[in-house]
Amino acid sequence: xxxxxxxxxxxxxxxxxxxxxxxxxxxxxxxxxxxxxxxxxxxxxxxxxxxxxxxxxxxxxxxxxxxxxxxxxxxxxxxxxxxxxxxxxxxxxxxxxxxxxxxxxxxxxxxxxxxxxxxxxxxxxxxxxxxxxxxxxxxxxxxxxxxxxxxxxxxxxxxxxxxxxxxxxxxxxxxxxxxxxxxxxxxxxxxxxxxxxxxxxxxxxxxxxxxxxxxxxxxxxxxxxxxxxxxxxxxxxxxxxxxxxxxxxxxxxxxxxxxxxxxxxxxxxxxxxxxxxxx
Amino acid sequence: xxxxxxxxxxxxxxxxxxxxxxxxxxxxxxxxxxxxxxxxxxxxxxxxxxxxxxxxxxxxxxxxxxxxxxxxxxxxxxxxxxxxxxxxxxxxxxxxxxxxxxxxxxxxxxxxxxxxxxxxxxxxxxxxxxxxxxxxxxxxxxxxxxxxxxxxxxxxxxxxxxxxxxxxxxxxxxxxxxxxxxxxxxxxxxxxxxxxxxxxxxxxxxxxxxxxxxxxxxxxxxxxxxxxxxxxxxxxxxxxxxxxxxxxxxxxxxxxxxxxxxxxxxx
Amino acid sequence: xxxxxxxxxxxxxxxxxxxxxxxxxxxxxxxxxxxxxxxxxxxxxxxxxxxxxxxxxxxxxxxxxxxxxxxxxxxxxxxxxxxxxxxxxxxxxxxxxxxxxxxxxxxxxxxxxxxxxxxxxxxxxxxxxxxxxxxxxxxxxxxxxxxxxxxxxxxxxxxxxxxxxxxxxxxxxxxxxxxxxxxxxxxxxxxxxxxxxxxxxxxxxxxxxxxxxxxxxxxxxxxxxxxxxxxxxxxxxxxxxxxxxxxxxxxxxxxxxxxxxxxxxxxxxxxxxxxxxxxxxxxxxxxxxxxxxxxxxxxxxxxxxxxxxxxxxxxxxxxxxxxxxxxxxxx
Numbered sequence: 001x002x003x004x005x006x007x008x009x010x011x012x013x014x015x016x017x018x019x020x021x022x023x024x025x026x027x028x029x030x031x032x033x034x035x036x037x038x039x040x041x042x043x044x045x046x047x048x049x050x051x052x053x054x055x056x057x058x059x060x061x062x063x064x065x066x067x068x069x070x071x072x073x074x075x076x077x078x079x080x081x082x083x084x085x086x087x088x089x090x091x092x093x094x095x096x097x098x099x100x101x102x103x104x105x106x107x108x109x110x111x112x113x114x115x116x117x118x119x120x121x122x123x124x125x126x127x128x129x130x131x132x133x134x135x136x137x138x139x140x141x142x143x144x145x146x147x148x149x150x151x152x153x154x155x156x157x158x159x160x161x162x163x164x165x166x167x168x169x170x171x172x173x174x175x176x177x178x179x180x181x182x183x184x185x186x187x188x189x190x191x192x193x194x195x196x197x198x199x200x201x202x203x204x205x206x207x208x209x210x211x212x213x214x215x216x217x218x219x220x221x222x223x224x225x226x227x228x229x230x231x232x233x234x235x236x237x238x239x240x241x242x243x244x245x246x247x248x249x250x251x252x253x254x255x256x257x258x259x260x261x262x263x264x265x266x267x268x269x270x271x272x273x274x275x276x277x278x279x
Numbered sequence: 280x281x282x283x284x285x286x287x288x289x290x291x292x293x294x295x296x297x298x299x300x301x302x303x304x305x306x307x308x309x310x311x312x313x314x315x316x317x318x319x320x321x322x323x324x325x326x327x328x329x330x331x332x333x334x335x336x337x338x339x340x341x342x343x344x345x346x347x348x349x350x351x352x353x354x355x356x357x358x359x360x361x362x363x364x365x366x367x368x369x370x371x372x373x374x375x376x377x378x379x380x381x382x383x384x385x386x387x388x389x390x391x392x393x394x395x396x397x398x399x400x401x402x403x404x405x406x407x408x409x410x411x412x413x414x415x416x417x418x419x420x421x422x423x424x425x426x427x428x429x430x431x432x433x434x435x436x437x438x439x440x441x442x443x444x445x446x447x448x449x450x451x452x453x454x455x456x457x458x459x460x461x462x463x464x465x466x467x468x469x470x471x472x473x474x475x476x477x478x479x480x481x482x483x484x485x486x487x488x489x490x491x492x493x494x495x496x497x498x499x500x501x502x503x504x505x506x507x508x509x510x511x512x513x514x515x516x517x518x519x520x521x522x523x524x525x526x527x528x529x530x531x532x533x534x535x536x537x538x539x540x541x542x543x544x545x546x
Numbered sequence: 547x548x549x550x551x552x553x554x555x556x557x558x559x560x561x562x563x564x565x566x567x568x569x570x571x572x573x574x575x576x577x578x579x580x581x582x583x584x585x586x587x588x589x590x591x592x593x594x595x596x597x598x599x600x601x602x603x604x605x606x607x608x609x610x611x612x613x614x615x616x617x618x619x620x621x622x623x624x625x626x627x628x629x630x631x632x633x634x635x636x637x638x639x640x641x642x643x644x645x646x647x648x649x650x651x652x653x654x655x656x657x658x659x660x661x662x663x664x665x666x667x668x669x670x671x672x673x674x675x676x677x678x679x680x681x682x683x684x685x686x687x688x689x690x691x692x693x694x695x696x697x698x699x700x701x702x703x704x705x706x707x708x709x710x711x712x713x714x715x716x717x718x719x720x721x722x723x724x725x726x727x728x729x730x731x732x733x734x735x736x737x738x739x740x741x742x743x744x745x746x747x748x749x750x751x752x753x754x755x756x757x758x759x760x761x762x763x764x765x766x767x768x769x770x771x772x773x774x775x776x777x778x779x780x781x782x783x784x785x786x787x788x789x790x791x792x793x794x795x796x797x798x799x800x801x802x803x804x805x806x807x808x809x810x811x812x813x814x815x816x817x818x819x820x821x822x823x824x825x826x827x828x829x830x831x832x833x834x835x836x837x838x839x840x841x842x843x844x845x846x847x848x849x850x851x852x853x854x855x856x857x858x859x860x861x862x863x864x865x866x867x868x869x870x871x872x873x874x875x876x877x
Contacts, residue, residue, distance in 0.1 A: 001455075005368060005377070008361035008426065012380040015423045019395030022402055037401050078297070081290035088284060097291070099535050104298050106477075106527040108484045110504050111520040115301035117508070118308070125304055158298065187284075209386055216388020218487055223508065233390045240394060240491075250398070253391045260387070267386055268379045271431070272365075446600050447633035449620040451647035451694070458621075461646075465637050 020257065027250035039246050047251035060230040061255075067146065067231065068214035071153035072207050075161040078154070079206065083165035084195075087172070098166065105159040113152055113223050120148050120224070144226035152220040157213070161206040167274070168202025169195075205270045212263050216256055232256060302524060309517035326514040333515060336503060343483050343500040346414060350421035351479035357422065358429025358478070359471055363459075365430065366437035382431070384424035393491030396420050400492060412494035420488045425478030432477065432538075436470035469537040476534045480527065551576040551701060551734050552597065557606035559592055566592040568758035570606070574702075579728050579735040581745040583781075584755035590738045593755070594704050597736065598627045611701055621650075626700040630707045632691040634679040640666070640690050641675030647698045665697040668727065685716050692724075696731070703728075705737045709744055721748055742782050746770070754778050773797055775877040784831070787875070788839045795875040800845035802871035805832060807856045810866030818842065820861050832857070834865060 027047055032040035051057045086097045104112060119125045120143035127141070142148050172195060180190040218233035225231070232252060240249035309327070313320035330336060361381045368374070384392065400416050403409065410416060440463070448458040464471075486501040493502065500519075507513050550573035559567040567589045574580045582590040595601045597608065599620030608616045615623055626647070635643050641662050648658045666672050669689040679687060688711070695703055708724065709717045725748055728735045739745050745752050746766045753763040754777075762774040773779035776787055779797040786798040804810050818834035821841065832844045844865060846857075857863065 001368060004360050005364050005371065008357045008364070008381065008430075009373075009377055011357055011426070012361075012377075012423070015396065015399065015419060016380055016384065016392075019392075019399040022398040023391075023395045026398055078290065078294055081287040082294040084284065085287035085291035088287065095535060095539060099531055100295060101298070103528055103531050104302065106480050106531045107302065107524045108501065108504070108520070108527075110484070110486055110501050110508065111305065111516070111523055112301065114504075114508050114516060114520070115305040118305065119301055155297070155301070158294070212386040213388050216390050218388075218390050219505075233388060236390045236394065246398075249394060253394050256388060256391050264383050264386055265379060268375075268382050271382055272378060441631075441633070443629050443631055443633040444635060446598075446620070447627070447629055447694075448635075448646065450598055450600070450625070450627045451698070452621050452650035453646075454621050457650065462635060 023250045023253050023257075026247055027254045029247045029250075031245045031247050033244065037246060038244055047248050048255070050248070051251055051255055056230070057235065060232050060235050063146075063230050064215050064232040067149055067153065068211050068217070071150050071157070071214055072161070072211045074150065075154045075158055075210055076203065076207060079158055079161040080165055080199075080203070083162045083169050083202075086162075086166055087169035094170075098163075101162050102159050109156060110219065112156060113220055116148070116152055116155065117143060117223060120151070143224060144229075146225065146229055148224040149221050149229055149231070152224045153214050153217060156220060157210040160209045160213075164205035164209060165199065165202045168199045168205075172198055201270065201274070205267070205274075208263050208267050208270070212260050212267070215260065302520070305517050306521040306524060309514065309521045311514065311517075326518050330515045330518045335498075336500070336515065336519065339498050339500045339503040342414075342497045346418050346421060346499065347479045347482035350418045350425055350482045351475050353418070353422040354425030354429050354478040354482075355471055355475045357426045358474055359433050361426060361430040362433025362437060366434045381427055384427040385431070389485075389487035392420070392424065393488040396423070396488065397491040412492060413496050416492040416494070417489050417499065420492050421478075421482040421485060424485075424488070425481060428477050428481065429471070429474035432470050432474040433467065436467045436538075440467065473534040473537045476530050476537075480530060549576065550574055551611055552736070553607075553609040554593075554597075555607045555609070557593070557596060557603050557608065559589075559596060559601060559603050561592075565758050567596070567603070570755075570758070570760055572753055572760060572763060574734060574736060575751070576734055577732055578750040579725065579737065579748055581749035581752035582736065582738045582755060583740070583742055583745040583752050585740055585781075587757075588755040589758040590740075590755050591706060594627075594706055594736065594738045597702070598625055598704055599623045600627075624701040625704060626695040626698055626702075627704040627706065628691050628695045628708055630710060632687050632711075634687055634690055634694075636679055638679075639675065640671070640677050640679065640682070643679065643690055644675075644694045644697055647694065651698070661697055662693075665693040668696065668731075669693045684711055684713075685720070688712065688720070692727075696727070696733075699731075699733070701734065703733050703735050705735060707739055708737060709739070709741070717744075724748065746782065754781060756781075770799075772873060773875065776875055779873070779875065784843055784845070786839065786842045790874075793876060796872040797875055798842075798867060798872040800831065800843045802867055803842070803844045804866045805834075805844045805846050805857065806864050806866065809864050812866035813869045814867050816842070816865045818863055818865055820857065820859050820863055823857075823859060834863060836865065 025041065026039055028043050028045070029039045029041045030044055030046070032038050051061075082101065086094055086101070089097055117124075120141070121127075122141045122143070124143065142151075176194050176198075177190050180194050181187070185193065216233040216236075217231060218237050221229045221231040221234050222237075225234075236249050236252040236256075239245045239252065308319075310322050310324065311319055312323040312325070361377075365378055365381065396416070396419070400410065400412060404411065444462055444466070445458050448462045449455065453461060484501060485499075486505055489499050489502060490505075493499065504516060504519065507516060552574035554570060554572050557567055557570045558565070570589075570593060582593060584590045592601060596603050599615070599618060599622075603616060606616070607614055610624065635646065638646070641659075644665055645658045645662045648661060653661070662675065663672070666675060669692050671686060671689050671693065674682075674686070679690065682690065688708070692708075705724075709720055712720060721744060724735070724737075737745070737748060746769075749766060751763065751765050752769065754761045754769065756777060762769060762778045764772075769778060769782055773782065773785075776795060776797070779785040779787060784800050786800065786803075787795050788798075789795050804812065809815055816836045816838055818836035820832055821835045822833040824831040824833075827848070829845055829847045832846065834842050834844055836842055842865060
């Protein structure tokens with residue numbers, strides 16, 4: 001048993017935990033463009049000070065949190081009824097319905113964002129549709145705006161939201177709803193007072209599983225957003241690849257880690273609880 | 280509540296449309312005569328022919344497939360061990376940390392994982408002169424997050440597993456290890472296979488971590504697609520998209536079959 | 547006791563705040579069919595599992611055939627168990643299931659096949675070796691589980707609620723067969739059950755358990771006619787229990803009481819009114835309201851095929867028994 005524990009533990013320790021220590025070390029260093037790698041090790045907090053005080057970076061933090069949170073909320077509002085519908089469908093139909101929700105997740109992430117690029121471009125399908133129906137004569141371009149980024153995040157992470165919701169709703173005992181109805185509750189009341197509270201763990205899990213990666217999202221703001229869309233993932237990328245400022249990029253990573261450590265721990269606890277042996 | 284909730288089903292239909300419309304449009308335009316992916320100019324297979332001749336794409340695809348195969352297999356072995364430990368091992372020192380380490384790659388933003396792995400490999404280069412950047416480093420990166428997904432699938436399967444089967448095996452004289460090999464593993468194998476498929480798909484698709492840890496020798500398919508897409512829309516990408524959707528659908532159906540088998544030792 | 551095959555000394559096991567098994571000591575004689583009887587939560591299953599090696603005791607010792615096996619893991623004990631859920635391996639056919647234990651011992655294939663066929667014949671499943679377990683009926687699955695446990699000829703065979711999953715008719719036949727097999731093969735069985743009728747009819751000796759402790763051990767006859775306390779008296783069969791003084795009671799079995807129309811000639815006589823009758827075909831259980839001892843239960847065999855008008859509900863009757871028919875209790 002000890003060998004079985006050791007194998008994945010060592011791997012993760014070496015390739016997941018240890019790297020973070022290195023990131024911290026680099027984050028405390030300074031940029032040295034002439035050396036390879038372009039880092040001079042030290043114990044400076046300058047990078048952190050910059051990230052937490054400069055207006056540009058602060059607004060990047062805030063907009064990342066804001067966009068991720070908004071997208072998560074929208075996904076929740078869309079995903080909850082979807083999960084609910086699948087949970088209430090005929091048992092034989094459920095695997096297929098679920099599969100259809102998960103399928104986009106199994107196709108290429110890039111391709112899916114690319115699809116939205118085509119849809120939301122100036123001459124894209126959406127605008128063509130709007131012009132053709134005469135609804136809007138001169139639609140602006142959604143591509144390159146925050147709206148597009150929101151859409152992209154909701155689109156990309158919707159399965160992450162629906163699956164935990166479904167898992168919780170599926171376990172719901174329908175006889176509880178029947179009891180509520182028998183005691184005089186309207187369907188809406190029954191939903192608000194029975195279903196919703198009991199599905200809170202699923203809501204929490206879905207929101208966490210979507211919010212955490214969305215905060216650090218890079219591809220979506222890069223391809224769908226504009227120059228004014230500032231997300232922290234993009235900041236990290238640009239600092240690292242464009243500016244070759246490894247220490248600053250590392251500092252961004254550390255800040256992101258610190259920000260997300262608590263939510264990640266919550267996810268781990270949820271996971272452990274939901275899979276605890278049922279006796 | 281009587282009958283099916285109409286609002287929820289309406290939203291489900293809308294959700295499906297939302298999810299599939301973009302994909303279907305992309306797939307449709309792979310047959311478009313003209314280069315523009317926004318104006319339909321007639322049916323044509325020319326972009327399909329072009330893709331088949333596209334050396335760069337094909338070799339990138341082959342590169343990605345090899346990496347995906349290696350990393351999915353490594354993920355499955357490690358993920359099986361991790362899932363088993365999380366499900367069965369009695370409490371040990373560092374168990375909570377272990378649990379967090381296993382699941383964190385699933386939700387951690389890829390830019391964070393990417394930069395940290397790159398720094399690790401850079402450090403290793405300085406200390407040991409290797410491994411450089413390329414196939415090995417990409418595979419390692421993909422294995423690390425694939426592990427998390429397999430572990431979750433395995434853990435879920437084991438939670439449902441009828442433990443009296445293992446007790447019966449031990450009662451009949453099988454050591455814990457032999458019990459695992461002859462009873463547990465055969466019965467959870469479909470779940471492990473489904474996990475392998477998932478890890479394979481994720482590896483094929485990964486962009487960000489790969490960008491950080493890749494070398495100059497070759498590009499993976501997502502890397503190629505990304506650089507192409509940044510320059511604008513390319514109908515060959517549409518063709519690629521169609522192929523990927525079909526392959527992904529097939530993989531998902533197989534995976535669903537594997538995890539849906541009922542009578543194999545489930546409570 | 548001469549040379550017990552199992553000796554349990556001071557065994558204890560705790561789960562969280564619950565003491566599942568509390569200082570249990572008992573011996574099992576070679577070749578007997580020993581039953582552990584009790585309600586749910588009394589600790590009988592935990593005790594059985596500790597015997598199998600599937601749970602480790604917190605305190606005490608387990609000696610099997612003279613050897614201390616308290617710390618020996620399950621796969622090294624000469625003990626086999628028939629699980630309540632049967633625990634048949636779904637990915638193996640019947641023959642592979644039955645032969646599993648032999649293969650673990652390294653028995654050669656030819657020998658394994660022979661012994662598997664022999665075991666299947668023993669449980670009347672000959673020829674079904676190639677069936678998948680999912681295709682079997684409940685009774686057949688039980689036989690496979692039994693064959694699988696028997697084929698290794700263990701020193702001790704443990705059976706966890708062997709008849710619980712079977713329907714009534716099947717239960718009686720199987721009960722008989724289990725006893726027959728045990729005697730035929732000369733094995734020692736330990737059976738766990740909550741059904742006291744089952745325990746009484748199958749066991750050579752049994753132990754009644756309550757709250758993790760053994761309340762009384764003995765032969766079915768001893769436990770029925772000489773219960774150690776009110777708990778055992780009430781648990782096994784039906785008993786009329788009445789106080790005769792501070793800390794003293796009498797236990798009187800319903801079939802020991804005569805139900806007659808006129809005052810009987812026995813030591814004890816009581817008048818009463820028939821309040822209810824439970825007709826069971828072969829016998830009837832009467833509930834008779836009496837002034838002296840409250841409602842008493844009396845059972846009488848329905849010897850003739852005619853209904854006796856004197857013994858209907860609402861009728862006045864006389865109950866009589868000799869002093870020797872009642873058993874004194876002090877707890």
